Amino acid sequence: MEQYSRRKFIKKNTQAGIGTVVGMSVTPSLFAGSTLRAPEKPAILGGDPVRTKPWPGWPVWKPETDEKRVIEVLRSGIWSRKDVVSEFEKEWAKTIGTRRALAVVNGTNALIASLVQLGIGGGDEVIISSYTFIATAVAVLATGAIPVFADTDRETFQIDTEKIEEKITPHTRAILPVHILGLPANMPRILEIARKHNLVVVEDACQGWLAEINHKKVGSFGDAGCFSFQNSKNLPIGEGGAIVSDDDEFMDRCYSYHNYGNPYGSMVGEVGAGTVIAGTKLRMAEYQAAIGLAQLQRLEEQTATRNENAAYLRSQIRDIPGIIPYKLYDNVTRAAFHLFPFRYHKAEFQGMSKQRFLEALIAEGIPCSGGYSPLNKMPYLKQAFQSRNFRKMYPEEMLDIHNYNARNQCPENDLLCKDEAVWLSQSMLLAGKKDMDDIAMAIEKIHRNAGKIK
Ligand SMILES: *Cc1c(COP(=O)(O)O)cnc(C)c1O
Numbered sequence: 206m207e208q209y210s211r212r213k214f215i216k217k218n219t220q221a222g223i224g225t226v227v228g229m230s231v232t233p234s235l236f237a238g239s240t241l242r243a244p245e246k247p248a249i250l251g252g253d254p255v256r257t258k259p260w261p262g263w264p265v266w267k268p269e270t271d272e273k274r275v276i277e278v279l280r281s282g283i284w285s286r287k288d289v290v291s292e293f294e295k296e297w298a299k300t301i302g303t304r305r306a307l308a309v310v311n312g313t314n315a316l317i318a319s320l321v322q323l324g325i326g327g328g329d330e331v332i333i334s335s336y337t338f339i340a341t342a343v344a345v346l347a348t349g350a351i352p353v354f355a356d357t358d359r360e361t362f363q364i365d366t367e368k369i370e371e372k373i374t375p376h377t378r379a380i381l382p383v384h385i386l387g388l389p390a391n392m393p394r395i396l397e398i399a400r401k402h403n404l405v406v407v408e409d410a411c412q413g414w415l416a417e418i419n420h421k422k423v424g425s426f427g428d429a430g431c432f433s434f435q436n437s438k439n440l441p442i443g444e445g446g447a448i449v450s451d452d453d454e455f456m457d458r459c460y461s462y463h464n465y466g467n468p469y470g471s472m473v474g475e476v477g478a479g480t481v482i483a484g485t486k487l488r489m490a491e492y493q494a495a496i497g498l499a500q501l502q503r504l505e506e507q508t509a510t511r512n513e514n515a516a517y518l519r520s521q522i523r524d525i526p527g528i529i530p531y532k533l534y535d536n537v538t539r540a541a542f543h544l545f546p547f548r549y550h551k552a553e554f555q556g557m558s559k560q561r562f563l564e565a566l567i568a569e570g571i572p573c574s575g576g577y578s579p580l581n582k583m584p585y586l587k588q589a590f591q592s593r594n595f596r597k598m599y600p601e602e603m604l605d606i607h608n609y610n611a612r613n614q615c616p617e618n619d620l621l622c623k624d625e626a627v628w629l630s631q632s633m634l635l636a637g638k639k640d641m642d643d644i645a646m647a648i649e650k651i652h653r654n655a656g657k658i659k
Pocket of ligand 1: 312338340432444
């Protein structure tokens with residue numbers, strides 16, 4: 206009831222155009238539950254910040270529970286891949302609900318290995334999300350294939366499935382959707398398109414640990430799912446990654462590939478003939494797996510907390526004019542919330558630029574970021590196209606960077622990156638409800654004072 210009237214209050218007063226002059230005395234409910242009395246002078250203009258309390262640190266490490274296994278491994282002297290890595294793989298497959306998991310050195314190489322073992326390489330095109338981390342695009346290039354960018358659905362921040370089919374050519378071999386920010390991409394629709402055009406699907410679930418569509422974990426929908434356990438990720442090992450799949454033969458190939466190409470499972474070759482494929486070396490170390498097993502213990506509870514706090518924070522900010530929180534597809538039963546994203550519309554903030562808004566929010570004690578820059582416009586693409594390797598693999602017209610750029614325009618993604626996207630980090634969502642209130646209060650304060658700040 207109180208929240209309802211608060212929203213109505215914000216709407217009503219903003220519509221009346223008096224939002225910027227309303228003082229604290231008539232809006233006590235806005236700050237109910239806060240230990241701080243919110244001072245009206247914006248912190249960026251020298252006022253007191255809404256919050257000075259620190260946010261939860263990352264990664265979480267509890268010596269009492271987490272160190273026993275790691276120390277055992279260190280003292281055993283068995284540091285290269287053996288039983289602990291195998292145990293971690295078993296646990297990860299069980300967690301995601303796939304038959305198999307293979308631990309590797311990082312998420313980038315999980316993507317490269319998956320693509321290579323699905324037969325993708327020079328001469329091929331792979332359709333990827335445009336709103337993603339650089340690793341997605343460079344993984345495709347590392348196989349020799351060309352990444353083709355599909356535009357973004359700004360409401361969900363995910364690949365716009367309506368923009369995939371127009372990118373398909375005779376060279377297209379795969380779709381590589383990303384569950385970016387830990388919010389699931391629309392996998393049922395992506396699988397439909399892939400089946401229709403006979404394409405393989407590799408999921409970049411490097412931000413998607415435990416996220417679900419219809420109670421099925423992301424990473425388990427495609428031909429392969431790839432995860433990252435880098436330090437900032439929701440399951441942090443420092444460095445690490447995993448490939449998951451139900452396809453035993455594919456997973457045997459990946460195992461062999463990650464171990465120099467030596468025989469494994471169905472990859473037996475002739476007895477005594479030696480190494481069966483041209484592989485590489487991507488093995489996780491035993492002490493990394495021991496850290497991973499410790500972190501896995503808290504992933505479920507942390508994910509539940511992130512989901513609760515994200516839903517609460519979303520409800521607290523969604524009626525602030527000019528603030529549009531993320532939207533989940535209807536089939537999403539859980540998100541991972543590697544980040545909490547919302548869109549910012551400067552028109553409702555007296556024209557204040559996104560950059561100025563971010564600075565004002567940080568000044569109020571709320572760390573935030575403007576997120577990704579468009580990946581389809583960076584110099585690495587031209588460099589790859591000009592490389593000797595690519596020039597040997599492709600006809601000249603496929604490497605014409607002007608044609609390529611024209612074909613890879615993503616105007617929605619440009620708008621999202623430059624003017625709209627604002628992120629809060631996953632570790633902030635591990636704080637309490639009162640801390641979420643601080644975030645909402647700081648945004649409201651900036652909105653009320655937009656005229657002064659801009
Ligand atoms: C982190 C990340 C990767 C790469 O993972 P690393 O372990 O850092 O190599 C790939 N894709 C996305 C979307 C990521 O966030």
